[in-house]
Amino acid sequence: MSAQQYPVQALVASRRPHRKDAARNYDALLDAAREAFAEHGADASLEDIARRAGVGIGTLYRNFPSRRELFESVYANDVNELVRVAEEVADREPWEALTAWFARFAGYMVTKRAVREALDEESEIFDACRESMYAAGGPLFERAQQAGVARKDMDFGDLIRMVAGITATVFTDDAQRDRVLSIALDGVRTR
Amino acid sequence: MSAQQYPVQALVASRRPHRKDAARNYDALLDAAREAFAEHGADASLEDIARRAGVGIGTLYRNFPSRRELFESVYANDVNELVRVAEEVADREPWEALTAWFARFAGYMVTKRAVREALDEESEIFDACRESMYAAGGPLFERAQQAGVARKDMDFGDLIRMVAGITATVFTDDAQRDRVLSIALDGVRTR
DNA sequence: ACTGTAGCGGAGGTACCCCTCCGTTTCAAC
DNA sequence: GTTGAAACGGAGGGGTACCTCCGCTACAGT
Numbered sequence: 001m002s003a004q005q006y007p008v009q010a011l012v013a014s015r016r017p018h019r020k021d022a023a024r025n026y027d028a029l030l031d032a033a034r035e036a037f038a039e040h041g042a043d044a045s046l047e048d049i050a051r052r053a054g055v056g057i058g059t060l061y062r063n064f065p066s067r068r069e070l071f072e073s074v075y076a077n078d079v080n081e082l083v084r085v086a087e088e089v090a091d092r093e094p095w096e097a098l099t100a101w102f103a104r105f106a107g108y109m110v111t112k113r114a115v116r117e118a119l120d121e122e123s124e125i126f127d128a129c130r131e132s133m134y135a136a137g138g139p140l141f142e143r144a145q146q147a148g149v150a151r152k153d154m155d156f157g158d159l160i161r162m163v164a165g166i167t168a169t170v171f172t173d174d175a176q177r178d179r180v181l182s183i184a185l186d187g188v189r190t191r
Numbered sequence: 192m193s194a195q196q197y198p199v200q201a202l203v204a205s206r207r208p209h210r211k212d213a214a215r216n217y218d219a220l221l222d223a224a225r226e227a228f229a230e231h232g233a234d235a236s237l238e239d240i241a242r243r244a245g246v247g248i249g250t251l252y253r254n255f256p257s258r259r260e261l262f263e264s265v266y267a268n269d270v271n272e273l274v275r276v277a278e279e280v281a282d283r284e285p286w287e288a289l290t291a292w293f294a295r296f297a298g299y300m301v302t303k304r305a306v307r308e309a310l311d312e313e314s315e316i317f318d319a320c321r322e323s324m325y326a327a328g329g330p331l332f333e334r335a336q337q338a339g340v341a342r343k344d345m346d347f348g349d350l351i352r353m354v355a356g357i358t359a360t361v362f363t364d365d366a367q368r369d370r371v372l373s374i375a376l377d378g379v380r381t382r
Numbered sequence: 383a384c385t386g387t388a389g390c391g392g393a394g395g396t397a398c399c400c401c402t403c404c405g406t407t408t409c410a411a412c
Numbered sequence: 413g414t415t416g417a418a419a420c421g422g423a424g425g426g427g428t429a430c431c432t433c434c435g436c437t438a439c440a441g442t
Contacts, residue, residue, distance in 0.1 A: 017389085018390090019388065019389070019438095019440080020440090021388095021390085021438075021439070022388075022389060022390090025390085026387085041232075043234050043306065045428085045429060045430090046429075046430070047429065047430080048429095055390080055394070056390060056391030057391075057431080058389090058391055058392070058431095058432085058433085059390060059391070059392065061292070061431065062390085066431095067430090069370060070348030074214075084418095086433060096245055116361065116432090130252075154370065154374055157363070157367070158367060158370060158371050161357075161360050161367070161371055162357060162360075162375055163226075163375065165357040165358075165359060165371075166353060166375075168308070168353055168360070169353075169359070170352075171352055171383055172348070176349060178357075179349060180345075180353045183342075183345060183349070183378045183379060184357075184374075184375040184378050186377075186378035187374045187375050187376065187378030187379075191380075207418085208418090210408090210409060210418065210419070212408070212409070212420085213412090213418080213420090216420085217420085226440070236398080236399060237399080237400070237401090237402090238398085238399065239399095241421095246420080247420060248399095248400090248421075249403085249404095249419090249420065249422070250419075250421070250422055252400095252401065252402080253419070253420085258400090280421030
């Protein structure tokens with residue numbers, strides 16, 4: 001659980017300012033941005049984000065000099081959250097730990113989609129986040145494989161993309177999403 | 192195979208102009224728009240689309256008086272293509288016909304995503320397209336169920352969303368996409 | 383309490399996009 | 413070939429978003 005194990009943690013910690021008012025504004029901007037990304041995707045207006053956060057546009061640009069840095073920060077924070085969850089579920093049964101982790105994916109994918117659209121793969125943050133993600137979730141999957149409940153002819157990268165695709169899709173209701181996800185996971189499970 | 196069976200066919204046919212130059216411009220605009228949607232999603236610039244098509248912005252607006260109508264036309268054309276493919280594969284083995292049809296999904300989903308973003312469910316075209324889609328693909332799935340190769344505790348709506356989600360996802364390469372899709376379909380197949 | 387400095391907000395210049403309008407061009411019917 | 417109707421292109425007005433810049437504010441260290 002060292003800082004090196006999850007490179008994304010450094011990104012999350014490094015930017016937050018020290019002065020009290022500044023830190024408050026920083027947090028408000030991150031929240032407002034996450035909300036705006038969920039609503040408008042990659043084209044959320046920065047001026048709108050500043051407005052939501054109740055700060056001037058100048059404050060937004062001081063904290064995040066470029067659009068890219070704002071996207072990266074929001075994304076890194078979300079990945080960090082998912083890393084935390086992986087630790088939380090680690091003591092459950094192998095298959096159940098894995099599915100519990102994936103249950104948190106829907107929220108994460110909302111941000112992820114906007115960020116991927118906006119940054120278009122050019123950012124090194126994807127490497128750090130993927131690495132953290134794999135370090136967090138990979139062991140859950142490998143444990144399931146070793147316990148003999150998950151098929152061995154696929155890797156974690158295959159699995160995470162499958163789940164990502166399904167959770168990012170629009171369903172008629174949450175019950176359908178759960179049903180479809182569980183059918184797809186039936187393809188992963190050994191019987 | 193009457194016109195009524197696939198409501199989307201009416202939408203596709205009705206708009207294309209009769210004069211030769213006008214028809215050529217109309218086709219160029221549809222192609223340019225599909226390309227722009229793939230690149231920039233719902234926020235593709237109409238002026239850019241006209242530029243790509245090699246026509247003036249005025250011509251675009253004459254053919255598609257509103258942004259919405261352009262999106263609808265591109266989308267309807269894509270759905271129509273998928274309807275055609277369903278007829279093409281109908282004479283193969285049940286399971287193979289189904290997977291062959293889904294193999295054409297990736298291209299369709301590119302447009303679909305932009306259109307869904309732009310129209311935000313408010314358009315009645317989604318009903319016509321969904322109906323056509325189900326009329327085209329549904330029988331392929333039901334045939335697989337009756338042949339005993341597809342599980343019976345899910346419906347075509349579940350299946351199509353599962354495949355849509357997976358094909359819309361970014362993979363490292365096409366081989367991975369195919370592998371993941373086939374694993375998910377293993378969850379659908381009876382063994 | 384004082385004060386220097388980090389932080390603040392928003393006006394405004396630039397750029398792009400939307401959409402309308404109308405003078406010009408091209409088609410096709412005769 | 414003539415002609416009129418249909419189609420064309422793009423200038424331009426209105427709007428919005430990006431980002432910079434700088435006079436003002438409020439925190440925190442002494």
